[in-house]
Amino acid sequence: MPLNNEIHLFDETDYISSTEESFELKTTADDGDLIKSKERVQHHGEVFTPKWMVEKMLSEPAIQEKLNDLHATFLEPSAGEGAFLKKILHQKLNYVDEISNKTNWKENALWALMSIYGIELLVDNLMKARAAMIEVFVNHYQAKMQQHLSMNSDLYKAAKYIIEVNIVQGNTLEYVNNQGQLIEFSHWIPVEEKVQRKIFTYKSLFNNGDVDDINAETGQLSLFDVEDNNLENKYKVCPVTKVYKEEKVND
Incomplete structure (x- = not known):
């Protein structure tokens, strides 16, 4: 059969270029409208924070110091579509x-x-x-490693899992989620080169039940510490890339 009539299973030119693909670190994307609808504003007080304000707040020296600390904790009690969360993660991963x-x-x-x-x-x-948040995480990985991050990898599964258990649905003022259960978080404790995950409730962060104290104590962006006696030990110590397996102490 003549060479020019051969049937190729893939375009070799495309294949070569794809193997040489490079990944660039992106800035966080601009957010959409600050107001989705009048109804949402009336019912939920929903007004998103503009990107310039997020950047201004995070530029404070005390906040910048914490952004350059792997274990310094940030809490966004009214996350919206993640304007603060993705910017905090982006800056922390810049440090990483x-x-x-x-x-x-x-x-x-x-x-x-x-x-x-x-x-x-x-x-x-x-x-x-x-x-x-997962988009920011994947982008940093690919820019650093210059390769795709597979959704089947331990790293992707761990990152996705951490985001799901750290970024949760709930009513900040009432301390509960849609099921009427107390909002729970995970405290991730370094144990040599592994992690110990312990559970605590959002309500346990406050010394009293006065919801009027919440804004005064936390504001929109907060650091917090967790008392040991408020932690529940449910999970085994494991490598940080294996947290998604949820291996429990009694298993």
């Missing part, structure tokens, strides 16, 4: 990129991710916030 090589980047990046918490009342916003 600076201090890490390709060997320890995965663990450091997951520790940074474990330090970020959020609560959002509306489920559609919650889904967008989580999606925005």
Whole structure:
């Protein structure tokens, strides 16, 4: 058969270019409208924070110091579509990129991710916030490693799982989620080169039940500590890339 009549299973030119694909680090995307509808404003007081204000708040020296600390915790009690969350993660991963090589980047990046918490009342916003965070995480990985991050990898599964348990649905003022259960978070404790996950409730962060104290104590962006006596030990110590397996102490 003549060469020019051969049937190719793939275009060799496309294949060669795809193997040489490079990945660039992106800035966080601009958010959409600040108001979705008058009804949502009236019913939920929903008005999103503009990107310029997020950047201004995060530029404060005290906040910048914490952004350069893998284990310094941030809590966003009204997460919306993740304007603060994705920017905090982006800046924390910038720090991870600076201090890490390709060997320890995965663990450091997951520790940074474990330090970020959020609560959002509306489920559609919650889904967008989580999606925005995984997008930031994947982008940093691909820019650092210059390769795709497989959805089947331990790293992707761990990152997705951490986001799902750290960024949760709930009513900040009432301390509960849509099921009427107390909002729960995970405290990720370093144990040598592994992690111990313990559970605590959002309500346990406050010394009293006066909801009027919430805004005064936390504001929109907060750091918090957890008392040991408020932690529930349910999960085994495990490698940070294996947290998604949820191996429990009594299993």
